[in-house]
Amino acid sequence: MAKNPVSISPLLFVLLDSKLSDPLQLQFYYQIKDAVLARRLKPGTRLPATRALAIQLSVSRNTVPAAFGLLRSEDYIESNPGSDTQITNRLSEDLLLKQAKLNIPFTNPVMA
Numbered sequence: 001m002a003k004n005p006v007s008i009s010p011l012l013f014v015l016l017d018s019k020l021s022d023p024l025q026l027q028f029y030y031q032i033k034d035a036v037l038a039r040r041l042k043p044g045t046r047l048p049a050t051r052a053l054a055i056q057l058s059v060s061r062n063t064v065p066a067a068f069g070l071l072r073s074e075d076y077i078e079s080n081p082g083s084d085t086q087i088t089n090r091l092s093e094d095l096l097l098k099q100a101k102l103n104i105p106f107t108n109p110v111m112a
Contacts (some may be wrong), residue, residue, distance in 0.1 A: 012031075012032065012035070012041070012047070012048070012053075013031075013035070013040075014027075014028055014031050014032070014057065015027075015031070016028060016057055016059065024057075024059050024060075024063050025063045025064075025066040025067040025070070026067070026070075028057075028063065028064065028067040029067040029070045029071060032067065032071055032076065032077075033071065033074075033076055036076050036077075036087055036091065041087050042087065043087050043088060043089040043091060044086055044087060044089055045086060045087045046084045046085070046086045047068075047077065047084070047085045047086060047087070049085075050064040050065045050068060050085075051064075068085060075088055075090060075091070076088060076091070078090075
């Protein structure tokens with residue numbers, strides 16, 4: 001039986017497709033980033049543990065932490081050692097306003 005190339009996280013509404021040219025961690029990163037910027041994921045929203053997400057999405061244990069690392073480096077998510085990872089409460093209003101003024105769509109190049 002062939003493995004399904006599409007994985008979905010119902011908690012975050014993330015869809016990963018291994019047939020796309022972009023790596024799975026970038027697909028995940030773009031979708032979470034878009035959800036944050038579009039306010040579908042609100043500041044303070046707790047994200048599932050990386051292992052749980054990796055299992056849910058049927059991806060390597062390294063895929064989700066890699067995407068979280070990118071999101072953390074751009075201040076979309078925050079976490080402290082031994083605590084939950086959550087959507088940042090410090091999301092720059094300047095960034096949101098800039099995107100709105102430039103009419104930048106909240107879609108990512110992976111899924112477009």
